[in-house]
Amino acid sequence: MIVVMKKGASPMQVEAVIERIELTGCKVHPSVGEETTILGVIGDVRAVNIAQIQLMDGVDRTMRVARPYKLASREFNPTDTLIRVSDVVIGGNKVVVMAGPCAVESREQMLETAHAVKAAGATMLRGGAFKPRSSPYSFQGLGEEGLQYLALAREETGLPFVTEVMEPQMVPLVSQYADMLQIGARNMQNFALLHAVGEAHMPVLLKRGLMSTIEEWLMSAEYILSHGNNQVILCERGIRTFETSTRNTLDISAVPVLKQLTHLPVMVDPSHATGKWDLVEPTARAGVAAGADGLVIEVHPRPEEALSDGPQSLKPERFAALMTSLPAIAAAIGRSM
Amino acid sequence: MIVVMKKGASPMQVEAVIERIELTGCKVHPSVGEETTILGVIGDVRAVNIAQIQLMDGVDRTMRVARPYKLASREFNPTDTLIRVSDVVIGGNKVVVMAGPCAVESREQMLETAHAVKAAGATMLRGGAFKPRSSPYSFQGLGEEGLQYLALAREETGLPFVTEVMEPQMVPLVSQYADMLQIGARNMQNFALLHAVGEAHMPVLLKRGLMSTIEEWLMSAEYILSHGNNQVILCERGIRTFETSTRNTLDISAVPVLKQLTHLPVMVDPSHATGKWDLVEPTARAGVAAGADGLVIEVHPRPEEALSDGPQSLKPERFAALMTSLPAIAAAIGRSM
Amino acid sequence: MIVVMKKGASPMQVEAVIERIELTGCKVHPSVGEETTILGVIGDVRAVNIAQIQLMDGVDRTMRVARPYKLASREFNPTDTLIRVSDVVIGGNKVVVMAGPCAVESREQMLETAHAVKAAGATMLRGGAFKPRSSPYSFQGLGEEGLQYLALAREETGLPFVTEVMEPQMVPLVSQYADMLQIGARNMQNFALLHAVGEAHMPVLLKRGLMSTIEEWLMSAEYILSHGNNQVILCERGIRTFETSTRNTLDISAVPVLKQLTHLPVMVDPSHATGKWDLVEPTARAGVAAGADGLVIEVHPRPEEALSDGPQSLKPERFAALMTSLPAIAAAIGRSM
Amino acid sequence: MIVVMKKGASPMQVEAVIERIELTGCKVHPSVGEETTILGVIGDVRAVNIAQIQLMDGVDRTMRVARPYKLASREFNPTDTLIRVSDVVIGGNKVVVMAGPCAVESREQMLETAHAVKAAGATMLRGGAFKPRSSPYSFQGLGEEGLQYLALAREETGLPFVTEVMEPQMVPLVSQYADMLQIGARNMQNFALLHAVGEAHMPVLLKRGLMSTIEEWLMSAEYILSHGNNQVILCERGIRTFETSTRNTLDISAVPVLKQLTHLPVMVDPSHATGKWDLVEPTARAGVAAGADGLVIEVHPRPEEALSDGPQSLKPERFAALMTSLPAIAAAIGRSM
Structure with missing residues (x-):
C-alpha cells in the first residue's frame, strides 16, 4: 500500500x-x-x-498495491483448477460446450433440444427453470417442473446440466436436481446468494455482471470460495457499453486477463453477449481462439416460438454447424474438443 | 408496435x-x-x-412504441404520488433530507449522528444494519443490533428511518423495525427481493443500479407496484461510466426525465454518486435545483474512523452548513424545505 | 512515481x-x-x-503520482483565472450566459435571436458558422457568411460572440471575426487544432470530448496553454454513457472536480448534454447550483424549423423564463448574475 | 420513417x-x-x-427506419470491396497483417523492425511519423524524416506501408510517401480531415473512435466515400468502457456486425485494444476467428526502449510465434494467410 x-x-x-x-x-x-x-x-x-x-x-x-482477493488469485493457487461434473472436466485441455434453451418451456421442447445438442457434440445441458426477467409481466419460468424436465433430459442423454438459482432459500431445491448452479449476471453481487452457494457442495457457474469490473467479479468468486466452495467457473457474457448494435459487448480480452489473474476456469456465453443468433457463430469461435475453457450457447428448436431470448437462440442445425468448425480452432492453440 | x-x-x-x-x-x-x-x-x-x-x-x-411499464407511468397516474412516513411527506412541495451514517457501527455513533442531523434539520434518518460489501472480508454490518440502535435513535429524535434489506427472507425482520425499506443499487434487479418488498406494506426506497437504464429502473419499480405496494421512491445515486475522478457519475438529468415519465417521488444521493465528501455539497445543491424531491446524505461524526464509506461522509458541521444553503435554492424553484 | x-x-x-x-x-x-x-x-x-x-x-x-498537466493545474496557479471578452469577465463572481442558435442559418434568424437573448439578459452570443455534422449530407453551416451575420448581431446588440473553428488553417479567418474561439467536443483531441489556437491571441472555449476523462480534457487545455495562450475556458457538455433517454449524460460533478484541479473557468452546456429542450431548464439550474462560471444555451426563434439541433433549442420566451429563475440560485451560493 | x-x-x-x-x-x-x-x-x-x-x-x-449511410452500406453494394495496395489485396480470402512500431524512432529501429516482420510473414508495414499524443510534452514523432525511413524500409523489404495523417494540409505530403493513409481514433470525426482524404486517390485505414458507435463510424466512412474515395478499410481498435484492466475493450462482435452492414474490409488492432503485449496474441487470434480481414500489430525490437506504446508492442520473436499460429485459425473458417 x-x-x-x-x-x-x-x-x-x-x-x-x-x-x-x-x-x-x-x-x-x-x-x-x-x-x-x-x-x-x-x-x-x-x-x-x-x-x-x-x-x-x-x-x-x-x-492499494495488493489485489483485494486472495483465494481466487493465481498467486495463491498457481495451478489451474479443474472442475468435475459427472464425467465432464472443466478447465483442462478439452474445451466444453453447454447448450440448451434459455428457458425450459415444456417437456417436449427440453427433450428435443437435449437430444439435438447431444447429437451435435455438446458436453452439458443448460436451461432456465427460474427466470430473472426485467418485466414482471414476462414468462418467469416453469419452476420445479422445469427442473424435472431438465433431470429427464439428463437421464435420456447422459448429459449433466446447469441451471440458475435466484434466491438463497431456493439453493436446496435447485441443488437437489442440478449438477451445477448458475448465478446470473444480475445476481453477481447478490451477496446473500453468493454466501448460500458458497455453502453448497456443488460447482457454480458465476456469470459476470453487466456492470462489473473483472476485479469485482473475482471478489464475488472470492465470496463463494471463502465460504468453502472452491468449484467456481467464471462466465463472460458481455458488458454494457454505449454500443447499441449488439445487446451487450463481449469483452473477449477478459478471457486472457482472467487466465493471468486466477486459477479458475473461464467460459464465454456468445448468446447473451451479442443477443443475435447470427453473431453467435463468429463470437463463439473468437471465444475458443482467445483461450476460453468452454462455451455456453442457447439453442431452441423453434426460436420464433421461444418464450424468452428467441432472437439469440440457434436452431439445432446451426448449432451443429458451429460445432463442426470449433475443433480446428481449438487444435490451432493446442487444445481438444 | x-x-x-x-x-x-x-x-x-x-x-x-x-x-x-x-x-x-x-x-x-x-x-x-x-x-x-x-x-x-x-x-x-x-x-x-x-x-x-x-x-x-x-x-x-x-x-416497441408503448412503454413497457404501466403502473409506474405518468400516463397511468398523472398526479404526483405522495408518500407518508410518520409525519414526513415525500413527493410534495417540501424537499426532504435523509441523513445518517453509511453503516450503523455502535449505539453511540448512531445516537450522536442522529442528534446532529436532527439539529441540522434532517427529516429522516438513514443507516445500514445489513451491508452489501464487495469484499467478503469487509465489515458486513451489525445486523439486528444495528436495527435496534436505529430504532433507539428514532425514539430519541422523533425521526423515522430507512435501512437496507438485502434478501427476501429478511423483509419481515427489517420491516418490524424500519419506517422505510431500502433496495440497494446492486439489488435493483434482484427480482425475488422486489417481489418480497412488493408484498410489504411499507414505503420502499429503490436505488438505481450502477448500470441500469431509466427504463429498467422503472421496470423494477413496476415489479414492486405490481405486487401491490405503490409506495415506491426512486433514488438516483450515480451510474458507472468511463470517468474515474468520481466514484460514479451523478446522472442529474435523470431527475427531470423521471418527473416526465413517472408519478413516483425522486431523490438524489450525492454521497454515493461522487464518493468524496468535498463534492457532496455542490452536487446536493444541484440535485435540489434540478427538482429532486429530496436528498440522501451520509453523515458520520468521525469519517476517518468510519468502517464503511468514510471518504464520502460529511462531518456534522459540514452537513449543517450544507443544510443552511439549500432552502434558498429550493425557494428559487418554488419549493420549501 | x-x-x-x-x-x-x-x-x-x-x-x-x-x-x-x-x-x-x-x-x-x-x-x-x-x-x-x-x-x-x-x-x-x-x-x-x-x-x-x-x-x-x-x-x-x-x-504515476504527479498529475500529467502543469500549467492548467490549480497547484501551478492557485488563483482563479479571469478571462475578459470585451466587457464580459468569465471566471469571476458573476455567472455568464452565452446564448444563440446552434447554427447561423440566415441574417434574420441570427439577428432575431441575438436581440431576444440580449433582452433576456444573455452576456454573450453563440452560433455556428462552420458545423461539424456526423453526416456528410447534413447542413454544414454558412461558412464566412455566418461569421458576418454573427458580427452584425454583435454590432446591433453589443454582445461579443463565440463560434467554432474546425481546422487549423481556418483559425486566422475565424479569429478575424470572433471574440472567442470554440473547440468542439469531437475536436478536443485534434492536436493540430489545439496547437493552432494555442498560438492565437484570443480566448478559447474548450468543450469536453464525449469520450474524454477530466484528465485528458485538462491535457488538451495544457496543449493550448503550453503554446502560449492562457485564455482557456472549459465547457462540460455531457459525456457518452449507456443511458439513452438523454442525448448525453451531463457530468455535473465535473464542475466541482475541475474547480479543485484547475484555475481555469468552467461552464456548462445543458443543451448538448441533454438534447431535449424540456430538460435544459432544470439542468441549467443544476449547473449554476453546482458552481459553474456560466452556461452555454441554444436558443432558436422557431426550433421546429432549425437546420440543426432543433429539439434541444429553447424558444426565446422559454429562455427568458429560465433567465429569471437563475439569479436566485446564484445568490444562494454567493454569486451574482 | x-x-x-x-x-x-x-x-x-x-x-x-x-x-x-x-x-x-x-x-x-x-x-x-x-x-x-x-x-x-x-x-x-x-x-x-x-x-x-x-x-x-x-x-x-x-x-428513422432507413440507415443514415448509403455508399458504405451492404445494400448499396452487396459485393465485398477489395482494396489493392501494391500486390496486397485487402478484403479477399487472404487475411493480411500490418506490423511495425507505434512510432518511427530512428532509421535503424525502423529497418530492423521491417526486416523482422517481413521475415515473420507480415504483408504490410505500419509506423507513425506524426504522432497524436495526449500530452504536449510527449514525443510527437519524427515528421517527414519518419516518412523517409518508412519509404526506405519499403524499398528494402518490398512491403508497402500505412501511416497516420493528422491534419488536412498534411495529406499531400504524407500521400507522397505512403501507400495507405491512416485516420487515427481521435480523428474519426475530424470532418475536415475526412474530407481531405476523401479527395486523395489512396486507400484509407479508418480507425474507430474510442467512443464511437458502429453507425457513427460508418457515417465517417460515408464522408470519405462521398468525396470520391471508395478505398476505405475499417479498423476496430477497442472502445472505452468502465473496465480498466485493459487499455480499451476490444469490441470483437463489431467484426461480424460490420460484415453484415457494409461491403468495406474490416481489420482488428489488438495492440491498441488491449494495451498489453501479453494480451495481443489471444486477441489477435480471436480477431481472425471472428472473421476479420486482417490485423494491425505493433512490433518493436526493444519495447522497453520504445518512445511510445512500448507496453503493447511485441518483440519480433513473439510476433513470429503469433504468426505461426494464425494460419490454422484462418483455415478453420475457410480462409488463407
Whole structure:
C-alpha cells in the first residue's frame, strides 16, 4: 500500500499517518522529496483501513498495491483448477460446450433440444427453470417442473446440466436436481446468494455482471470460495457499453486477463453477449481462439416460438454447424474438443 | 408496435407476419413503399411476442412504441404520488433530507449522528444494519443490533428511518423495525427481493443500479407496484461510466426525465454518486435545483474512523452548513424545505 | 512515481530498475517487504519513461503520482483565472450566459435571436458558422457568411460572440471575426487544432470530448496553454454513457472536480448534454447550483424549423423564463448574475 | 420513417404532421388506434427534417427506419470491396497483417523492425511519423524524416506501408510517401480531415473512435466515400468502457456486425485494444476467428526502449510465434494467410 502526502504536508502530519499505520503492525518506508512525500507500506495491509488513512490531514491519495482477493488469485493457487461434473472436466485441455434453451418451456421442447445438442457434440445441458426477467409481466419460468424436465433430459442423454438459482432459500431445491448452479449476471453481487452457494457442495457457474469490473467479479468468486466452495467457473457474457448494435459487448480480452489473474476456469456465453443468433457463430469461435475453457450457447428448436431470448437462440442445425468448425480452432492453440 | 420488413420481403412474408400478429387481436396497418414496407400495429400489443415476430422470414426490425411499464407511468397516474412516513411527506412541495451514517457501527455513533442531523434539520434518518460489501472480508454490518440502535435513535429524535434489506427472507425482520425499506443499487434487479418488498406494506426506497437504464429502473419499480405496494421512491445515486475522478457519475438529468415519465417521488444521493465528501455539497445543491424531491446524505461524526464509506461522509458541521444553503435554492424553484 | 516489483523479483532486478531510474537524476527509496518491494521515486519524474520501466524484468506495476498537466493545474496557479471578452469577465463572481442558435442559418434568424437573448439578459452570443455534422449530407453551416451575420448581431446588440473553428488553417479567418474561439467536443483531441489556437491571441472555449476523462480534457487545455495562450475556458457538455433517454449524460460533478484541479473557468452546456429542450431548464439550474462560471444555451426563434439541433433549442420566451429563475440560485451560493 | 403521436393528439395535429411530411414528396400511412396513432412514412425520407417533425405539436417520437449511410452500406453494394495496395489485396480470402512500431524512432529501429516482420510473414508495414499524443510534452514523432525511413524500409523489404495523417494540409505530403493513409481514433470525426482524404486517390485505414458507435463510424466512412474515395478499410481498435484492466475493450462482435452492414474490409488492432503485449496474441487470434480481414500489430525490437506504446508492442520473436499460429485459425473458417 502506498500513501501520497499533499505538497506542503507538515512533518507532524506525515508522522501521524505513519503512527496510525504502524499500529496495525505494518512498516512504513517514507520517500521524502522536495515536493512530495511518498509512504511505502509493507506487511499485512488488510489490517489498515485505507479509507481512514485517506481522510487524515495532509494525505493526498492512497493506493492499494495488493489485489483485494486472495483465494481466487493465481498467486495463491498457481495451478489451474479443474472442475468435475459427472464425467465432464472443466478447465483442462478439452474445451466444453453447454447448450440448451434459455428457458425450459415444456417437456417436449427440453427433450428435443437435449437430444439435438447431444447429437451435435455438446458436453452439458443448460436451461432456465427460474427466470430473472426485467418485466414482471414476462414468462418467469416453469419452476420445479422445469427442473424435472431438465433431470429427464439428463437421464435420456447422459448429459449433466446447469441451471440458475435466484434466491438463497431456493439453493436446496435447485441443488437437489442440478449438477451445477448458475448465478446470473444480475445476481453477481447478490451477496446473500453468493454466501448460500458458497455453502453448497456443488460447482457454480458465476456469470459476470453487466456492470462489473473483472476485479469485482473475482471478489464475488472470492465470496463463494471463502465460504468453502472452491468449484467456481467464471462466465463472460458481455458488458454494457454505449454500443447499441449488439445487446451487450463481449469483452473477449477478459478471457486472457482472467487466465493471468486466477486459477479458475473461464467460459464465454456468445448468446447473451451479442443477443443475435447470427453473431453467435463468429463470437463463439473468437471465444475458443482467445483461450476460453468452454462455451455456453442457447439453442431452441423453434426460436420464433421461444418464450424468452428467441432472437439469440440457434436452431439445432446451426448449432451443429458451429460445432463442426470449433475443433480446428481449438487444435490451432493446442487444445481438444 | 412497428414492424419494418426487409427490402425485397415477399408479399407472402408480409402476409404471414400480419396473420401472426392479428391472431392476438391487434390490428395491422401496412405502409407499402417501393423499398420498404412498414407495419403499424395497434391494440394491446402486450399480447404480441415481439421477439418471435422479429425472427419471422422477411422481418428486418421490430420497434416497441408503448412503454413497457404501466403502473409506474405518468400516463397511468398523472398526479404526483405522495408518500407518508410518520409525519414526513415525500413527493410534495417540501424537499426532504435523509441523513445518517453509511453503516450503523455502535449505539453511540448512531445516537450522536442522529442528534446532529436532527439539529441540522434532517427529516429522516438513514443507516445500514445489513451491508452489501464487495469484499467478503469487509465489515458486513451489525445486523439486528444495528436495527435496534436505529430504532433507539428514532425514539430519541422523533425521526423515522430507512435501512437496507438485502434478501427476501429478511423483509419481515427489517420491516418490524424500519419506517422505510431500502433496495440497494446492486439489488435493483434482484427480482425475488422486489417481489418480497412488493408484498410489504411499507414505503420502499429503490436505488438505481450502477448500470441500469431509466427504463429498467422503472421496470423494477413496476415489479414492486405490481405486487401491490405503490409506495415506491426512486433514488438516483450515480451510474458507472468511463470517468474515474468520481466514484460514479451523478446522472442529474435523470431527475427531470423521471418527473416526465413517472408519478413516483425522486431523490438524489450525492454521497454515493461522487464518493468524496468535498463534492457532496455542490452536487446536493444541484440535485435540489434540478427538482429532486429530496436528498440522501451520509453523515458520520468521525469519517476517518468510519468502517464503511468514510471518504464520502460529511462531518456534522459540514452537513449543517450544507443544510443552511439549500432552502434558498429550493425557494428559487418554488419549493420549501 | 511508484514502482511495484513482482513477488519474487530478484535483488538484481530491483537493482536494475533503480539504476535505470537514477540515470535520470531522480532518487529511489525502496521499501522491501517480505512479499513485495515498492520503490518510491522522488524528483522530476517527467524524465523517466514510465512505460519503459514497466517492461523491465521483475516489475509488476508502475503508478504515476504527479498529475500529467502543469500549467492548467490549480497547484501551478492557485488563483482563479479571469478571462475578459470585451466587457464580459468569465471566471469571476458573476455567472455568464452565452446564448444563440446552434447554427447561423440566415441574417434574420441570427439577428432575431441575438436581440431576444440580449433582452433576456444573455452576456454573450453563440452560433455556428462552420458545423461539424456526423453526416456528410447534413447542413454544414454558412461558412464566412455566418461569421458576418454573427458580427452584425454583435454590432446591433453589443454582445461579443463565440463560434467554432474546425481546422487549423481556418483559425486566422475565424479569429478575424470572433471574440472567442470554440473547440468542439469531437475536436478536443485534434492536436493540430489545439496547437493552432494555442498560438492565437484570443480566448478559447474548450468543450469536453464525449469520450474524454477530466484528465485528458485538462491535457488538451495544457496543449493550448503550453503554446502560449492562457485564455482557456472549459465547457462540460455531457459525456457518452449507456443511458439513452438523454442525448448525453451531463457530468455535473465535473464542475466541482475541475474547480479543485484547475484555475481555469468552467461552464456548462445543458443543451448538448441533454438534447431535449424540456430538460435544459432544470439542468441549467443544476449547473449554476453546482458552481459553474456560466452556461452555454441554444436558443432558436422557431426550433421546429432549425437546420440543426432543433429539439434541444429553447424558444426565446422559454429562455427568458429560465433567465429569471437563475439569479436566485446564484445568490444562494454567493454569486451574482 | 415512423412518427408516433402522443396519446390524445388531436386529428388536426395529426393532419398538420402529415401535411408537412407530404410537402417533401413522401407518402404517409396513418395507423389510428384507440390510444396511439402511428404514421408510417414511405419515400425518400432524407428530404424530411426529422428533428423538425419531432417538435410539432402532438408528436411523441420519431424513428428513422432507413440507415443514415448509403455508399458504405451492404445494400448499396452487396459485393465485398477489395482494396489493392501494391500486390496486397485487402478484403479477399487472404487475411493480411500490418506490423511495425507505434512510432518511427530512428532509421535503424525502423529497418530492423521491417526486416523482422517481413521475415515473420507480415504483408504490410505500419509506423507513425506524426504522432497524436495526449500530452504536449510527449514525443510527437519524427515528421517527414519518419516518412523517409518508412519509404526506405519499403524499398528494402518490398512491403508497402500505412501511416497516420493528422491534419488536412498534411495529406499531400504524407500521400507522397505512403501507400495507405491512416485516420487515427481521435480523428474519426475530424470532418475536415475526412474530407481531405476523401479527395486523395489512396486507400484509407479508418480507425474507430474510442467512443464511437458502429453507425457513427460508418457515417465517417460515408464522408470519405462521398468525396470520391471508395478505398476505405475499417479498423476496430477497442472502445472505452468502465473496465480498466485493459487499455480499451476490444469490441470483437463489431467484426461480424460490420460484415453484415457494409461491403468495406474490416481489420482488428489488438495492440491498441488491449494495451498489453501479453494480451495481443489471444486477441489477435480471436480477431481472425471472428472473421476479420486482417490485423494491425505493433512490433518493436526493444519495447522497453520504445518512445511510445512500448507496453503493447511485441518483440519480433513473439510476433513470429503469433504468426505461426494464425494460419490454422484462418483455415478453420475457410480462409488463407
